[in-house]
Amino acid sequence: MGLDDAYANTAYIPDGESFPPKWAAAAAEFRDKVEGAELDLAYGPEPRQRLDLFRPQGEAQGLLIFVHGGFWRMLDKSYWSHLAAGALARGWAVAMPSYTLCPETSIAGITREIAKAVSLAAEAVAGPIALTGHSAGGHLVARMLARGMLPETIAARLSHVMPISPLSDLRPLMQTSMNADFKLDEAAAVAESPIFMEDRVDCPVTVWVGGAERPAFLDQAGWLSDAWGCDLVEAAGKHHFDVVDGLADAESEMLARLLG
Structure with missing residues (x-):
């Protein structure tokens, strides 16, 4: 389609x-060598309602939650373990x-699932989140800032939210063939679009996008930054598939911004 x-x-x-x-391959190798991983913790009854939890040596300073992408239609947690x-x-x-x-569930349904996953993980680890x-994972973490999406006690622990190359206005996706799976109409697209979220939890936000990404993703990142009045970082030379690499590097600018 168009x-x-x-x-x-x-x-x-x-x-x-x-x-x-x-x-x-990198994720599987990481899981094989890391100690103390808690894999496939259930946050709901459905087969894919599972999360992996990796703990540092000693008491955790806080909890980072990473939500994968794939246009809400592909991939799972097993591809990304190394980014921890x-x-x-x-x-x-x-x-x-x-x-x-x-299409087994809707984008709105996925949003509710991630809220449950965040809540379960927050119960397992103390401190800032x-x-x-x-x-698509950038969309989902942005949606967690909608007032009432997370329990107040968990929302109060949010220290920073970083949507990476997020989808922030879902209306353009109605003009793609993927909408056969999304089944979005105008009302559903607006309801799930972070750019229209006015009642939000007060939390620092940085929108991060690769400088070498497709124009549509640069636009989506810019729209969210403009709508929310938050920082926008364009990582020079990074494209849509390597823009996340900084999460694996303890000394990266990305993690310095995200974790402080």
Whole structure:
């Protein structure tokens, strides 16, 4: 449909098709060597309502929750475990949830699932909570700031939220073939679009996007920054598939901003 190419990434990234298998291999290797991982913790009854929790040595300084992308239709937590390395080295615990995919559920349904996942992880680890997510995951962590989405006691612990290359206005996606799975109409798209969230939890927010991303994703990031009046960082030279790499590096600017 009209905007399919605008939201396509793989064809515009050198060797783009190689990234998912490389992520999966790096994540599996990380899980094999990390100690004390708590895998497949259930936050609900459905098969994909599971999260992995990685704890640092000693008492955790706080909790980082990473929500994966894939246009709410693909991938799961098993592709991203290695990204926990940076926060763990800084003394933070890391939780990574999977979630039911479209069209089995709606985007609104996924939002509610992530709220449950955040709540479960927050019960397991004390201290501040930082939220980050990539692409569709960026949308989902932004939605957690809607007043009432999380219990007040958990929302009060939020220290920083970083949507990475987020989808912040879902209306353009109605003009893609993916909407056969999303089943968005105007009302549903507006209701799930972070740019229209006016009643939000007061929490520092940084929108992060790769400087070499597709124009549609640069636009989406800019729209969220403008709507919320929050910081926008364009990471020079980064595209949609490597923009998350800073999460694995304890010394990265990304983690310094996110965890303080």
